[in-house]
Each structure stands twice: as C-alpha cells, then as structure tokens.
Amino acid sequence: xxxxxxxxxxxxxxxxxxxxxxxxxxxxxxxxxxxxxQSQNPYKNSSLIVAADFHIKLSKGLSLDNCSxxxxxxxxxxxxxxxxxxxVPLWERICINGVLYYLALHSDGGSYVIVCFDVSSEKFKFIxxxxxxxxxxxxxxxxxxxxxxxxxxxxxxxxxxxxxxEDVQKQEWSKYVYSL
Numbered sequence: 001x002x003x004x005x006x007x008x009x010x011x012x013x014x015x016x017x018x019x020x021x022x023x024x025x026x027x028x029x030x031x032x033x034x035x036x037x038q039s040q041n042p043y044k045n046s047s048l049i050v051a052a053d054f055h056i057k058l059s060k061g062l063s064l065d066n067c068s069x070x071x072x073x074x075x076x077x078x079x080x081x082x083x084x085x086x087x088v089p090l091w092e093r094i095c096i097n098g099v100l101y102y103l104a105l106h107s108d109g110g111s112y113v114i115v116c117f118d119v120s121s122e123k124f125k126f127i128x129x130x131x132x133x134x135x136x137x138x139x140x141x142x143x144x145x146x147x148x149x150x151x152x153x154x155x156x157x158x159x160x161x162x163x164x165x166e167d168v169q170k171q172e173w174s175k176y177v178y179s180l
Contacts, residue, residue: 094143114165144163163175
C-alpha cells in the first residue's frame with residue numbers, strides 16, 4: 001500500500017498542507033509518540049504552551065535501534081517475520097517499489113549479499129553482491145549500489161562505481177565507472 005502512487009500523492013499533499021512535528025518519548029522502557037502542529041513561522045506568535053496529540057504507545061522490550069524514517073513515514077518491522085536465510089543485516093537499506101533491499105553478510109561469514117524483502121508477499125530473496133556497497137540508492141526505479149575507489153595510499157577517491165541491478169530475477173548488473 002505504501003508504494004502505491006495514489007497513496008504517495010495523497011500523503012504528500014496532506015502532509016505539506018498540515019506540517020506536524022513527531023515527538024518520541026521513552027519512559028520506563030516504553031515509547032510514546034505524539035505529534036503537534038509545526039509553525040510556519042516559529043518566531044511569530046510563539047507560545048510556551050503546546051498541545052500535542054497522542055498517537056501510539058509501544059511496549060517494553062521493543063528496540064528503535066533499527067528505525068528509519070522518510071517524509072514523515074516511519075520504517076520499523078512491527079512484527080518479526082522469519083527469514084529462511086541465515087545472515088547478518090548491515091545498516092545500509094532502501095525501499096523501492098514495495099521491496100526493501102538491505103546489505104548483509106551471508107552466514108558463510110565472508111560474502112556480501114543483498115537481501116530483498118517484498119513487503120506485499122512477505123517473501124525474502126538473496127541477490128549476490130559482487131562488491132560491498134557503501135550506499136544503496138534508487139536509480140531511476142532500480143536498485144543501485146555505489147562504491148568509491150581510492151588511490152593506493154587510501155586518500156582521495158579516484159573513481160565512483162555504480163552497480164545497477166537491471167534484472168532482479170536473473171541477477172544482472174550494469175556497472176558504470178566515473179573517474180574523478
């Protein structure tokens with residue numbers, strides 16, 4: 001649902017018309033989330049009294065360490081879904097067209113993989129990553145891993161490499177190299 005164009009347009013239209021601040025408060029191991037109107041001019045008509053609307057309280061024991069947000073939406077796997085593959089997730093992740101991609105170390109301990117999680121079907125898939133990607137980006141609706149290559153001394157970057165996933169099923173990548 002979050003990847004649908006009509007949802008995105010409606011969300012952006014409404015959120016821009018009524019900007020709000022999100023406030024998270026942790027007390028005794030529980031998180032409570034509140035929102036309040038965001039002033040368009042914070043120096044005009046400022047007040048020490050602010051009314052915040054309560055939205056949700058999250059139980060003790062839930063960690064927000066793996067929480068991300070974008071444009072007012074919070075990404076955080078509300079319930080646990082068992083992955084059939086053993087891997088160690090790394091921090092770099094991105095969602096493109098309803099598929100969450102993240103970099104991980106395979107259970108063999110040495111090879112990097114990109115894990116694909118289809119939000120609608122709740123299915124996992126591994127894609128072989130030829131290189132460690134410093135950053136994952138959305139490049140024209142496709143997953144792109146970005147790397148920098150440094151000179152022999154490890155100083156200034158001399159190349160920017162972009163690996164674009166052309167076909168998820170066939171795991172075909174295109175590589176573009178830009179010399180700096």
